Amino acid sequence: MSEFFTPQMVLLILMSAAATYVTRIAGYLLISRLNAMPPRLEAALNAVPAAVLTTLVAPAFFAGGTDVKLAMTAALLVGLRLSAIPMLIIGWIVVLAARYFIG
Incomplete structure (x- = not known):
């Protein structure tokens, strides 16, 4: 150590x-x-959360198995309509069901 x-x-x-x-x-x-934030800087800063989310999700999606792809797709679809907690719950349910039935 x-x-x-x-x-x-x-x-x-x-x-x-x-x-x-x-x-x-x-x-x-x-x-x-800065007295006033330039529009291009504001647009760049607004793009940061999407870029960070993409760098976290994309590798898991493409490196994961079928269960991960199904869960992420289901979570995406649920996330378009509901908040974060239902999205996480549905994602967990789908990944558990896929691992149980698909293997």
């Missing part, structure tokens, strides 16, 4: 934390100094 706590590893963790903090605070400071 001590090989994980070498001085180089601790330095790497601290530098990563500092880099993360600096990038987050720099973005906040940059945007807070």
